[in-house]
Amino acid sequence: MKRGSFGSWLWVFLGALYFLLPLYGTLDFSLRIKRDTLSLAAYENALTDPQFIQTFTFSLQMAALTIIVSLLLIVPTAYWVHLRLPRLRPLVEFVTLLPFVIPAIILVFGLIKIYSRPFTILSVQILPALTNSVLSTNALLVAGYVVLSLPYMYRAVDNGLRAIDVRTLTEAAQSLGAGWPTILFRVIFPNLRTGLLSGALLTLAIVVGELTLATFLARPAFGPYLALLGNNKAYEPAALSIISFALTWGAMGIIQFLTRGKPGQGQIGGGH
Amino acid sequence: MERSPISASAPIQHLKPAKPTARTTRASSWAWLGVLPFFAFAVAFLLLPSTSLFIGSFQDAQGRFTLDNVLGLSQPNIREAYWLSIRVSAVTALGGGLLGFLLAYAVTVGGLPRPVRAIVMTFSGVASNFAGVPLSFAFISTLGRTGFITALFNSVFNLDIYDLGFNLYSFLGLSLTYMYFQFPLMVLIMAPALDGLKREWREASENLGATSWQYWRYVALPILLPSLLGTMILLFGNAFGAYATAFALTGGTLNLVTIMIGAQIRGDVLHNQGLGYALALGMVVIMAISIGAYSWLQRRTERWLR
Numbered sequence: 001m002k003r004g005s006f007g008s009w010l011w012v013f014l015g016a017l018y019f020l021l022p023l024y025g026t027l028d029f030s031l032r033i034k035r036d037t038l039s040l041a042a043y044e045n046a047l048t049d050p051q052f053i054q055t056f057t058f059s060l061q062m063a064a065l066t067i068i069v070s071l072l073l074i075v076p077t078a079y080w081v082h083l084r085l086p087r088l089r090p091l092v093e094f095v096t097l098l099p100f101v102i103p104a105i106i107l108v109f110g111l112i113k114i115y116s117r118p119f120t121i122l123s124v125q126i127l128p129a130l131t132n133s134v135l136s137t138n139a140l141l142v143a144g145y146v147v148l149s150l151p152y153m154y155r156a157v158d159n160g161l162r163a164i165d166v167r168t169l170t171e172a173a174q175s176l177g178a179g180w181p182t183i184l185f186r187v188i189f190p191n192l193r194t195g196l197l198s199g200a201l202l203t204l205a206i207v208v209g210e211l212t213l214a215t216f217l218a219r220p221a222f223g224p225y226l227a228l229l230g231n232n233k234a235y236e237p238a239a240l241s242i243i244s245f246a247l248t249w250g251a252m253g254i255i256q257f258l259t260r261g262k263p264g265q266g267q268i269g270g271g272h
Numbered sequence: 273m274e275r276s277p278i279s280a281s282a283p284i285q286h287l288k289p290a291k292p293t294a295r296t297t298r299a300s301s302w303a304w305l306g307v308l309p310f311f312a313f314a315v316a317f318l319l320l321p322s323t324s325l326f327i328g329s330f331q332d333a334q335g336r337f338t339l340d341n342v343l344g345l346s347q348p349n350i351r352e353a354y355w356l357s358i359r360v361s362a363v364t365a366l367g368g369g370l371l372g373f374l375l376a377y378a379v380t381v382g383g384l385p386r387p388v389r390a391i392v393m394t395f396s397g398v399a400s401n402f403a404g405v406p407l408s409f410a411f412i413s414t415l416g417r418t419g420f421i422t423a424l425f426n427s428v429f430n431l432d433i434y435d436l437g438f439n440l441y442s443f444l445g446l447s448l449t450y451m452y453f454q455f456p457l458m459v460l461i462m463a464p465a466l467d468g469l470k471r472e473w474r475e476a477s478e479n480l481g482a483t484s485w486q487y488w489r490y491v492a493l494p495i496l497l498p499s500l501l502g503t504m505i506l507l508f509g510n511a512f513g514a515y516a517t518a519f520a521l522t523g524g525t526l527n528l529v530t531i532m533i534g535a536q537i538r539g540d541v542l543h544n545q546g547l548g549y550a551l552a553l554g555m556v557v558i559m560a561i562s563i564g565a566y567s568w569l570q571r572r573t574e575r576w577l578r
Contacts, residue, residue: 103513110321
C-alpha cells in the first residue's frame with residue numbers, strides 16, 4: 001500500500017503542526033519573563049507562590065478522594081452486575097453514560113439548586129444546606145467529580161472484568177472459604193489493577209485542572225486559581241500550563257504503557 | 273427481556289455455567305441490594321439535580337405550573353446564545369471531524385510506518401484531554417495579541433493579523449481553540465473503525481475491477497458512514513457542553529449557552545430563576561439528542577466492524 005503515502009504524510013504533518021504550535025508558543029512565552037533572555041524565572045515564581053501550593057494540594061486531595069470513592073462505588077457494582085445481575089447491565093451502562101449528556105455546568109447548576117438549601121422530603125428535613133460548611137461543600141465537590149469520572153472509571157473497570165473470568169475466580173475463592181470482602185479486595189481488585197490504574201489516572205487528569213464545579217462551589221482549587229492568575233499575570237500562567245500539560249502527558253503515557261496491546265481501553269477523557 | 277425463568281429463552285440460559293439453583297433463587301431476590309449504593313448515588317447526585325432543573329423550568333416563582341419559561345427561550349439574547357453555541361459546535365465538529373478522519377486514515381490504511389501511528393495515537397490521547405484553562409492559555413500565547421504566531425506574521429510578512437480582522441476572542445478564535453481537543457477525539461474513535469475495514473473487501477472489489485475511488489465510494493464509505501456521522505455528532509455535543517475553555521479564553525464575553533448559564537448561576541442575570549432552568553433544560557435536550565444519535569449510529573457500525 002504505497003499509494004497515497006505522500007497525502008498521509010501531509011495530514012500527519014498538518015496534525016502535528018496543529019498539535020505542537022500552541023505548545024511551542026506556550027513554552028516560548030513561559031521562558032520570556034526577562035527581556036531578551038530565556039529564563040525559568042516564571043516557573044520559579046509560579047511554583048513558589050503559596051497560593052499555587054495551597055490550591056494544587058487541595059486539588060490533589062480532592063482527586064485522591066474522588067478516585068477512592070469512585071473505585072469503592074464502581075468496582076463492587078460492576079463486579080456484581082457481571083456475576084449476578086447481567087440483566088441490569090444496560091441500565092448501569094446507561095447511567096454511567098449520563099454525564100456525557102449532562103455537562104459539568106448543568107451538573108453544578110442542579111447540585112446547587114438541590115443542596116444549597118435544606119433537603120426535605122414531605123417537609124421533613126433530611127439534610128441541612130450542604131453549601132453552608134466547608135466540609136460538606138467539599139463532599140459535594142467530590143460527589144460531582146465522581147459523577148464526571150463515572151464514564152471513564154466504569155469503562156476501565158468493565159473492560160478489566162471482561163478480560164478475567166469473574167465467575168471462576170469467585171467460585172474458587174468461595175470454595176476456599178473466602179468471604180465477600182476478601183473476594184473483592186484480595187481477588188477482584190488485584191486482578192483489575194491495570195484497568196483501575198488507568199481509570200484513576202484519567203480521573204486525576206480530569207480533576208486536578210477542573211474549573212467549572214470548583215468555581216461554582218467556590219472551592220479553592222487549582223483550576224479557578226489558574227484562571228484568576230491568567231487575569232493578573234502573563235508568564236506564570238503559561239508556565240503552569242506547560243506543567244499541567246506535562247502532567248496530562250505523564251498520566252496518558254502511563255495509561256498507554258499499561259494498556260499497550262489491548263484495544264479499546266479508555267484514554268478518551270473530557271472536562272472541557 | 274423475559275422475567276420468568278421458565279420462558280422461551282430458558283434453553284439459552286442453560287448454556288451458561290450451571291448455578292446452584294436453590295441458592296441462586298434465594299440470593300437473587302436480595303441480589304439487587306448489591307447495586308443499591310450505586311443507584312442511590314446516581315439518584316442523589318445525577319438524577320435528582322437534573323430532574324429538579326427539569327421541574328424548575330416548568331414552575332413560576334410561586335411554584336405553580338407554567339410554560340412561560342420554556343416559551344421565554346425564544347427571546348432574542350437567548351436565541352442568539354443557542355445559535356452561537358450551535359455554530360461553534362457544528363463548525364468544530366465538521367472541521368475537527370474532517371482533519372481527524374484524514375489523520376486517522378493516514379495512520380491506519382495510509383501506509384505509514386507503525387511507530388508514526390503509535391505517536392499519533394498517544395498525542396491524540398493527550399490532546400483530547402488537554403482542555404480548559406491551560407488550553408486557553410496555550411492559544412493566548414500562540415494566537416493572542418502578543419502570541420508567537422501573531423509576532424511571526426508581524427516580523428516575517430509585516431502583517432498584523434489583528435488588523436486583518438482576526439481575533440482570538442471571537443467565533444473564529446474559539447473554534448480554532450476547540451478544534452485542538454476535537455480532532456484528536458475523532459482520531460481516537462475513527463482509527464479503530466478504519467482498522468475494522470477488512471482486507472478481503474478491498475481485494476474482492478479489486479478482483480471485480482473496481483477502482484480505488486469506486487471501492488471507497490461503494491464499499492468503505494457506506495460502512496464507515498454511520499461511524500463517521502456518529503462521531504461528528506459526538507464532537508458536536510463535546511463542544512456544545514464545553515464551559516471551562518470558553519470561559520478562560522473569552523472571560524465570558526462571548527455569548528454561548530454555557531457562559532450564559534454560568535452567569536445565571538452566579539447572579540440571576542436573567543432576573544428569572546425559572547428561565548435559567550429552562551436554559552439548562554434546552555441544553556440537556558440538545559445533548560441528549562446528539563449522544564443518543566451517536567450511540568445509535570455507533571451500534572449500526574458495529575454490525576460490520578466486529
